[in-house]
Amino acid sequence: MKGKMKFGLNIPTQLVFGAGELRNLSTMRLPGKKALIVISAGTSMKRLGYLDRLKEQLDKAGVESVTFDKILPNPIKSHVMEGTQMCLDNKCDFVIGLGGGSSIDTAKAIAITAHMGGDFWEYVQGGTGGGKKVTGALPIVAIPTTAGTGTEIDLWGVITNEETHEKMGFGNRHIYPTLAIVDPELMLSVPPALTAYQGFDAFFHAAEGYINKAHSPISDLYALEAVRLLYKYLPVAVNDGNNLWARTKVAWASTLAGMVESTSGCTGEHAMEHALSALHPELPHGAGLIALSKAYFKTFKNDTMKRYMKMAEKMTQHKSARPGDFLDALAIMKRECKVDKIKLSEYGFTIADVDALADNAIATGSAMFDGDPRFLTREEIINIFVDTIRED
């Protein structure tokens, strides 16, 4: 039998998608009576009025709330613990993540720790994580204000342990958000460069999930649609941030890519990026992925030719006869999104870092490397880092 036709699907999250939907939150089934709202340390959620809009809706629904507003772009373990304490002290019975992936992922981590007790790192698998089984979590409501992570509809989170310098993914089915409200209106204010970084994060969730050995007919369906939509609409959203139609299409593609993460998964590219941004946390995740992508995807060009051609066809809407068409289309997309000139040297990376980067990526991301179309040797991983850092 050709291909793989044994697979599962089980995404329990209730998705409510559409411009303006946050204004309808009070009419939705909410999973508790007192919420811990998790937002970033930045001012945007307050300045843009999103926090007030959320609180007003909770009020209308008769739900109390307290707000934890300390989350950094690369969310850290100590904030998970601080938020957990706040959640317990205030007897919150569910957690709302409002913002980018960092706020939602922290909300997920708090939901685990508040329910399970103890230290969050006990529940992380791999690296120095304790590997304890998560058997439950507080219900989570995810309200993304960026289009990229897909965390609103997946069972994953990423938290950095600032003591051990590990940026680790964690995942289990108890952290699927109960409710995800994807309201593209909330994304109109994201500046061009961030729009591109985040959109490419979604793109790579889809592309990695498509070439992942764990791909299935359902993850393929989500992935190819996300790839198609992002190639078409991400440049529009980057170059005209007020275009709500393009924002909406990009938001939907990002949610689809989250569904890819829930049915297939990320590959070595994401593991390598986590090593990059663990070393220099100022590097935006999406920028790291964009920088890695040329060398990473070139490596598998002859290993999964049909899948590269299929992605190229979805992107360009032309028949593809060679896997390199995907690499070409990817280069065009970067240019159109004005992210074809990212230099890792500007973030402080040098060739001298590559050994440590490879060690970190392998130590913390082995499960993702397992998804690669074929096994990458340590030398190949080093070569990808070398090519990426040299690129200029």
Place this chain on the structure above:
Amino acid sequence: MKGKMKFGLNIPTQLVFGAGELRNLSTMRLPGKKALIVISAGTSMKRLGYLDRLKEQLDKAGVESVTFDKILPNPIKSHVMEGTQMCLDNKCDFVIGLGGGSSIDTAKAIAITAHMGGDFWEYVQGGTGGGKKVTGALPIVAIPTTAGTGTEIDLWGVITNEETHEKMGFGNRHIYPTLAIVDPELMLSVPPALTAYQGFDAFFHAAEGYINKAHSPISDLYALEAVRLLYKYLPVAVNDGNNLWARTKVAWASTLAGMVESTSGCTGEHAMEHALSALHPELPHGAGLIALSKAYFKTFKNDTMKRYMKMAEKMTQHKSARPGDFLDALAIMKRECKVDKIKLSEYGFTIADVDALADNAIATGSAMFDGDPRFLTREEIINIFVDTIRED
């Protein structure tokens, strides 16, 4: 803003898909300790060994069971009530539907009535149904042995009230199966004509859901993939029933079409078919749909031109320039599946029936007509019945 970009998605069912998966049931999370197994009055589930295979797996998992084996091809209300009594007498805490749509739909109806109490018809909306709100149901495990209804992953069922001659759909989110095991091995023994009828049922779930006014980006994704797969593989499965690869593709398309029913919905064609098979229950549901489809889809040819062309492109893999291409492709597919010569006269229908058929369809299926691309007048509905019955 063009198109519709406000929508929801929430299919909580855990799907386990793949040839041979029934043999792994004992390793899956089961929702209870004592099951009512619902199977048809026919001998096939026993003769083919599927019932024993299921019981063996339940045994291995330490789950007790009792079997209710009376379900007819058009399942009836009195069997829902008899099964409910059996479920209550034996203190079953979940219901397993093993078989075609009739067994699974009856399992869903029993799950409602055993949980809610009273008579099943009290919970049916529309027609002579009592319209009471369903606030819960016993957990349901669905194991389809045919590829067509998609009921294993949707929130709908169809039961005939044999006293009032109503064939009524019922639906609510409590009857999403907790677990759906779609094992194409169980479908190898379905004879050619039934394979075609059931496969076309799935095809029309997808095609109706695609032209339904309630369509959304997610239902479109599922629908077009189901339409593509069925056009390609249903003729193979009909003409070579032992081809497990084609059976698998058809089974997956049918489940996808079920996901269309959960995200968009059926339209007037299904309402009209329910009227046909309420009058002559010997008419297989799929055969009724196939007979209706020519006149039905012709009616909307100019109302949803782009969507007809898109379906034609997915089917033929050629660019389409006219909506009639869909009607042509549909005619080819019927011929290849050897169902292009269904005559309703052979089931006893005459032109004299059309008024009663229209009345029944409108009375019991108004919600489905609401999904049509545009409002059909009673006269148009009558004309579709006339064209369908005259067709020979």
